Amino acid sequence: MRTVLYILQKEFIQVFRDKAMLPIIFIVPVMQLLVLSYTATFEIKNTRFVVLDHDKSVLSKKLVSKFRGSSFFSFAGDATNYEEAEQAIKKNQTDQILIIEPDFEKKLNQEKSAKVQVVTNAINGSAASLMYAYAASIVSDFNREIIVEQTPLKNLGLPIRVRSSYWYNPELNYITFMVPGILVLLVTIIGMFLSGMNLVKEKEIGTIEQINVTPIKKHQFIIGKLIPFWVIANVDLVIGLLLARFVFNIPVAGNIFLLFFVASIYLVVVLSFGLFISTLTNTMQQSMFISWFFLVVFILMSGLFTPVESMPGWAQVIVKFNPVSYFIRINRMIMLKGSGFTDFQNDFWILTAYAAAMFIFSTARYRKTV
């Protein structure tokens, strides 16, 4: 055990002596947490629309004013013909075109039916379907309004009233949702890069040979390498939680010690993973690419930005091997819902098994002889 302490001492000296590294390790995550937590929203507001009104009647103008009055939409101008309107989409000056057919009012009065066309820029498919849904609901509200106007006695609401309530986050504040997730990502990236680079760096500068010729045990060496980054990542986590509490006003609803306990196990997974990559590679460049590859996969397939349920079956299997998704889930449960250990014990045991496996892999893979 004393041997491990000497390695710890050495690693800490090296990390803290590199003055350029300190801001990267401690300031960059803070900045990113502060900025990036605001980015992740699918909330649709201010959908820009261009109006192509072929009718120009009282009724058509009234419909347009409904759109203009909605908080989801923002008026981006009138077009005189379809080409002009399409140009506006091409130039990215609008997201939607609202087309009202000629004789809209007349048809509605005489034939009791009329048509409105909504053209949507659908490159972002899921946003497009929401934008269309909002447009369609404005049209159908308008439809009911004129029915009520024309037949005053009729009370025409929909027969089934839906009351929605959003639990845990009634204002649908996406910041609350993103902060715990982004925090996990930042801690993960820091941990994996630092550990992934560390061993291979000693290989590149040649000091590993001097270590390998000593009687040090493999696991002592790996533990000695792990703990410093484990401490650094935990410090980043503390800073992140303080920011969450005092800047974003998200207190930890559950037990904070439980959170750090799970984080500690999780970090063993991440750091051992990094060290494992480090043992497999010969240069820092290779090690970085491989770490980067896994990090991007872990991040994009964590369920933080896109829902896991929507992925195809095989991709969901891959997600089961993604440690990041486990910890994001647990971290959110503890921070936002105040969940206790029994609520996520399955995830926890999987994470623990993962930690043990990765630690064994990296120890076994580290060779003192060539």
Next chain:
Amino acid sequence: MWPFIKKEFLHIFRDYRSMLILFGMPVVQVLLFGFAITTDINDAKIAILDHSKDPVTRELTQKFLSSGYFILEQNLHSNNQIEDAFRKGEIKEVVVFENRFAEKLKKEGRADMQILLDASEPNTASMLNAYSEGIVNTFGMQQLKAANKIPLSITTESLMLYNPELKSVYMFVPGVITVLLMLVSAMMTSISITREKETGTMEALLVSPLKPLQIILGKVSPYVLLSFINLLVILLLARFVFSMPVQGNYALLLAESVLFIVMSLALGILISTVSKTQQQAMLLSMFALMLPTILLSGFIFPIENMPVILQWLSHLMPSKWFIIIIKNIMLKGVGITYFWKETLIILFLTLFFIGMSVKKFKVRLE
């Protein structure tokens, strides 16, 4: 100059392991993300608490489950179970039908139901709510129509431009191309140059008759080729695996991509001039760039919805401009007149990065 470039090429292409990593990983990522990442929601797990259990609630439940958005995870029997269901984290929505639902609907013409959502994931929650309300309202309209209560109707017709099937992949392929080109190019150059600095071989090059600019060009040119090959592979995958169209001009697409690659490499050089060790260069090019490139570029989250300050910040992200350009060429099929501004911005950034690195480089030499 040529022998030097040749040496750099050999140096890189002989390292099979690195080559495998460089070409293999982007392919795997494009395939993985192209198939797996979608912002749509389907198969969200829900629980149903039916206090009424009548034909109408059953029919409406059936509507929910056949929509493709939801799958039934659990039937609840009392209000106390709701909290518990949510806390386990699997269930995203609970649908609650009030007592005597069908009866009220028939007698009073009105019935109530509740949609409870786990909003700890607000994006999912609001989408699920939109889907649910849509299902209930359509059901309600059908009931009204069946009762002949609609005297006149305005129909809404939808036309989805550029992506009629609303495929997520149209959104993600441009993003993945951008992120890969940007990070791979910036990372590769910054690391390879700092490595020469760290191992001391840079000094040997600097005392040679080569000019600093030549040294940098020599180091960068193999990576231009590597990134270009990567780009072609990704485009082929997009075209033939994900059937992504290229509506616009191929030559223009390639030319814009080369411009973007050069910009990324210039950024890589700049990073290498400000960092002393490989470790610093890597942390700067990856840690500082990775999340912002993904999140502030419009890759996943539309920039228009972000707070205004972040929209300003996103103007600084080169990836944002390139994503706009690719989408314009590939999906809208428009020409350079529609995105000359974006092109100019990337060009300007390229010159800026090069200028900055030349300045830094000179300072170091003095």
Next chain:
Amino acid sequence: MKQREEIISVENLVKKFGRFTANDRLNFSVGKGEIFGFLGANGAVKTTAIKILSGLSKPTSGKAVVAGFDVSRHPDKVKKNIGYMSQRFSLYEDMTVKENFRFYGGIYGMRRKEIRDRTAFFLKNLGMQSFENMLLKKIPLGWKQKLAFSVAILHNPRIVFLDEPTGGVDPITRRQFWELIYETAAQGTTVFVTTHYMDEAEYCERVSIMSEGRIEAIGTPAQLKEKFKVSTMDEVFLKIARYKE
């Protein structure tokens, strides 16, 4: 000759890399307290042998016993008893002299006081007390080599392996370096050193000369010069090389 106690004995040692044979059936032994020079034109071949003897690399076949332990079966027991100074400079550049000593002493399991005393002793001996808190990267190469040697023998190993320890060092520092080697050997530590400076071969008690992976000659410098009927080790070396052609 004094009663010889063998501390390294090598029998039929072979190391192959694919089809290339780096070490071809090596047989030799080194006595306790001896300064043994391991010479040859090809640096990689010598380094391979040193790596096998210090437990860093496994032999393809054959047997090597170092400090009483078989290197392929008990590499960690061997490692407890040896010191090693590699061809590449391998102290940490971003740590001070004292920190390097403390670290390496620590992983050999030395007590804190022992490390402090030994560090003070070495720095005094080298006249480098004022360097104690200086970062390694600020120290000139020759001094760093002497520090690396001190680190290699910090834990009082029974044998120390030196792989081209004086490469790239000025002649005065080289001389000082050899004085350190003599001092170390005088205290009973066996020194196994590779070099390509033939004048240094003269300083060794016994030398072996390798060519194309084989040991072509072994003995004291005097014996070898007599055998090849020449006056310097340089000429011995040339003769062996020519003889091979």
